[in-house]
Amino acid sequence: xxxxxxxxxxxxxxxxxxxxxxxxxxxxxxxxxxxxxxxxxxxxxxxxxxxxxxxxxxxxxxxxxxxxxxxxxxxxxxxxxxxxxxxxxxxxxxxxxxxxxxxxxxxxxxxxxx
Amino acid sequence: xxxxxxxxxxxxxxxxxxxxxxxxxxxxxxxxxxxxxxxxxxxxxxxxxxxxxxxxxxxxxxxxxxxxxxxxxxxxxxxxxxxxxxxxxxxxxxxxxxxxxxxxxxxxxxxx
Numbered sequence: 001x002x003x004x005x006x007x008x009x010x011x012x013x014x015x016x017x018x019x020x021x022x023x024x025x026x027x028x029x030x031x032x033x034x035x036x037x038x039x040x041x042x043x044x045x046x047x048x049x050x051x052x053x054x055x056x057x058x059x060x061x062x063x064x065x066x067x068x069x070x071x072x073x074x075x076x077x078x079x080x081x082x083x084x085x086x087x088x089x090x091x092x093x094x095x096x097x098x099x100x101x102x103x104x105x106x107x108x109x110x111x112x113x114x
Numbered sequence: 115x116x117x118x119x120x121x122x123x124x125x126x127x128x129x130x131x132x133x134x135x136x137x138x139x140x141x142x143x144x145x146x147x148x149x150x151x152x153x154x155x156x157x158x159x160x161x162x163x164x165x166x167x168x169x170x171x172x173x174x175x176x177x178x179x180x181x182x183x184x185x186x187x188x189x190x191x192x193x194x195x196x197x198x199x200x201x202x203x204x205x206x207x208x209x210x211x212x213x214x215x216x217x218x219x220x221x222x223x224x225x226x
Contacts, residue, residue, distance in 0.1 A: 004157070031211045042218040043158070043201070050211035058213065090157050096211035100146035100165055103214055105157030 002026055004106035006091050012112045013081045021076040021109050023091030031096035032074035036087040049074055081113045117141050120202050120217035127224050130191050135220045137202030138184040146205040147185050149178050151198045192224045
């Protein structure tokens with residue numbers, strides 16, 4: 001049982017390049033999330049998908065787009081990378097069946113934009 | 115304004131030296147408060163959910179408690195393998211599917 005799988009694990013981009021971060025979960029969860037984690041800032045929500053077919057902005061959505069491809073997969077795209085997007089990106093999923101459903105996280109993608 | 119504030123930012127203890135980590139929150143109508151553990155290079159790992167004041171949950175050397183304004187993570191007789199960053203989070207108000215808001219974490223080091 002893999003849980004939440006993120007690819008790639010590491011990536012280096014030049015300013016202006018684009019890339020897509022992939023995320024897949026095998027727990028049949030309804031909701032999926034993208035967070036970024038920066039030193040001194042904690043985890044901040046970028047986008048989320050409450051259910052298949054829906055996506056919504058979180059706290060820090062600027063510069064990103066997302067696609068909920070199916071119930072299992074949720075991708076995050078950087079169209080034109082900027083140094084401020086250097087961060088560790090975590091995907092998470094949740095049953096979201098009611099109050100108190102925990103999020104289950106992948107092990108992250110470490111992105112450096114030069 | 116921060117909804118979730120954790121203290122201290124960092125804590126160094128000797129093996130066996132018990133202590134507590136604090137998480138204070140300012141959201142109204144708390145739906146759920148969560149504790150996670152994060153090891154270097156890994157994603158956060160779920161530990162506990164607390165729903166209402168007075169609730170307690172335990173797992174091995176860890177016990178989480180909740181009041182109307184804060185939560186504590188008590189660590190009893192810690193071992194070096196308890197070294198990690200501990201994160202506190204509250205459920206966002208949108209009905210359970212719109213994620214969690216996290217504090218910045220407490221970096222705990224247990225020295226042998």
